[in-house]
Amino acid sequence: ADRGFDLTFRTADDAGLSLIKYGEFLYDNLIIFSPSIEDFGGNINVETITTFIDGGGSVLVAASSDIGDPLRELGSECGIEFDEERTAVIDHHNYDISDPGQHTLIVADAENLLKAPTIVGKAALNPILFRGVGMVADPDNPLVLDILTGSSTSYSFFPDKPITQYPHAVGKNTLLIAGLQARNNARVVFSGSLDFFSDAFFNSAVQKATPGSKRYSQTGNYELAVALSRWVFKEEGVLRVGAVSHHRVGELAPPHRSLTSRGVGSFQEYSIVIEKLSDGKWVPFDGDDIQLEF
Numbered sequence: 001a002d003r004g005f006d007l008t009f010r011t012a013d014d015a016g017l018s019l020i021k022y023g024e025f026l027y028d029n030l031i032i033f034s035p036s037i038e039d040f041g042g043n044i045n046v047e048t049i050t051t052f053i054d055g056g057g058s059v060l061v062a063a064s065s066d067i068g069d070p071l072r073e074l075g076s077e078c079g080i081e082f083d084e085e086r087t088a089v090i091d092h093h094n095y096d097i098s099d100p101g102q103h104t105l106i107v108a109d110a111e112n113l114l115k116a117p118t119i120v121g122k123a124a125l126n127p128i129l130f131r132g133v134g135m136v137a138d139p140d141n142p143l144v145l146d147i148l149t150g151s152s153t154s155y156s157f158f159p160d161k162p163i164t165q166y167p168h169a170v171g172k173n174t175l176l177i178a179g180l181q182a183r184n185n186a187r188v189v190f191s192g193s194l195d196f197f198s199d200a201f202f203n204s205a206v207q208k209a210t211p212g213s214k215r216y217s218q219t220g221n222y223e224l225a226v227a228l229s230r231w232v233f234k235e236e237g238v239l240r241v242g243a244v245s246h247h248r249v250g251e252l253a254p255p256h257r258s259l260t261s262r263g264v265g266s267f268q269e270y271s272i273v274i275e276k277l278s279d280g281k282w283v284p285f286d287g288d289d290i291q292l293e294f
Contacts, residue, residue: 001246001273003230003235005233008027009246010041010097010244011016011023011034012032012037012040012041012043013037013039013040013041014032014041014042015041015042015253016042016043017040017042017043017044017050018042018043018044019043019044019049019052019057020043020048020051020052021264025052026104027054027055027057028054028057028058028233029057029058029059029060029232029233030049030057030058030059030060031059031060032049032059032060032062032071033062033197035041035062035063035064035066035067035068035071035194035203036064036066036067036068037068037071038068038069038070038278039070040070040205041061042155043048044138045070046070046074046077046294049074049253050074050077051267052276053064053078053082053182053186054182054186055184055186055190056184056185056186056231056235057186058186058187059186059187059189059227059232060188060189060232060233061074061075061188061189061190061191061230061244062191062193062194062196062197062284063075063082063132063133063190063191063193063194064132064133064179064192064193064194064195065085065086065088065133066085066086067082067085067133067134068085070108074106075135075190076110078144078188078190079137079138079141079143079144079173079180080132080136080137080138080144080178080180080283081135081168081246082134082135082140082192083133083134083135083137083168083169084139084168085155086135086158086160087133087156087157087158087159087168087194088101088104088131088132088134088156088157088158088159088176089104089106089130089131089132089133089134089154089155089156089169089176090103090104090155090156090157090159091103091107091151091153091154092153092280093148093153093210094106094107094108094109094153094154094208094210095107095152095208095209096129096206096207096208096209097207097208097213099209099231102159102160103143103159104131104132104159105129105130105131106131106150106154106176107126107127107128107129107130107151107206107207107208108127108129108130108148108149108151108176109127109128109151110124110125110126110127110128110205110220112148112149112150112151112176113125113147113148113224114145114146114148114179118133118231118236118237119145119179119226119227119228119236120148120224120227122151122221123223123286124139125220125223125224126206126216126218126219126220127206127208127216127219127220128148128176128196128219128220128221128276129195129201129206129219129221129223130148130176130192130193130195130196130221131193131194131195131196132174132176132192132194132196133156133193133197134150134154134155134156134168134169134174134175134176134192134279135169135174135176135178135190135192136168136169136173136174136175136221137178139248143180143181143182143183144178144179144180145178145180145181146178146238147152147175147177147178147179147189147228147270148172148175148176148177149172149173149174149175149176150169150170150171150172150176151171152177153171153173154169154171154174155167155169155170155171155174156168156169156170156174162257170193176191176192176193177189177190177191177192177228178190179228179231181231187231187233187234188232189228189231189232190287196221196225197221201219201221202218202219202221202225202294203218204219205217205218205219206217206218206219235277236245237276238272238276238277239275239276239277239285240274240275240276240277240282241272241273242272242273242274242275243264243271243272243273244271244272244273245270245271246267246268246269246270246274247268248266248268248269249267249268249269251265254269270292274287274290
């Protein structure tokens with residue numbers, strides 16, 4: 001609400017739940033913080049949510065080790081595969097000093113974040129506290145973003161069972177937080193941990209149990225959660241293209257033929273106006289990673 005959104009809170013099994021009325025979406029964004037739900041209420045199901053995404057809506061999802069089938073299915077629709085119910089991300093080298101013994105209270109270093117300040121924020125973050133289910137990305141889906149990965153020593157399995165088969169996710173392939181930007185510009189973020197967004201994790205001190213590890217008075221969870229929410233709800237990273245022009249160097253008029261048919265050896269000048277949305281206003285985009293392809 002502090003950022004100008006009108007919020008509506010409902011339980012996930014509310015019989016009156018609806019995303020669409022008279023063919024129109026009722027909301028711009030959807031937050032699902034109900035990991036264990038087995039059946040949504042009202043007329044909402046996984047198909048409805050994917051239709052919402054296909055229509056340009058953005059979704060923020062938080063799961064846990066008690067994940068139900070609907071969130072697993074929604075993840076699959078978006079190129080994310082959650083591990084089984086009751087599994088957890090485990091790391092015997094990067095767990096918090098307050099971990100009760102199963103090494104599932106993970107300390108994730110900021111170095112494991114996606115190198116994309118627009119998504120994860122520009123400020124240097126303290127370590128992230130995570131407790132939840134692991135994910136892997138569909139290797140054939142180029143739209144999936146590995147926002148936060150586990151360390152090389154992390155894996156996903158049942159914390160109370162011996163390992164009898166190869167884990168669902170191992171090492172850097174273990175996703176803690178993943179994202180998706182669809183071709184229609186809809187955005188989705190999946191966190192394997194609902195606790196990640198809790199006040200307890202926002203305000204907790206964090207320190208790896210490894211002897212000599214540095215103690216931080218507060219995790220980086222809050223700053224990362226804010227950055228992720230700003231991206232997924234399109235407060236950050238929204239661009240638009242304005243005037244586009246191209247012509248042969250030394251000339252002013254555009255070519256009669258397409259730019260790609262001018263032949264090898266001709267020098268072309270190409271210009272494009274790109275703006276970004278900032279605090280509700282369009283301002284010049286100042287990125288240094290623009291790429292031109294033919």
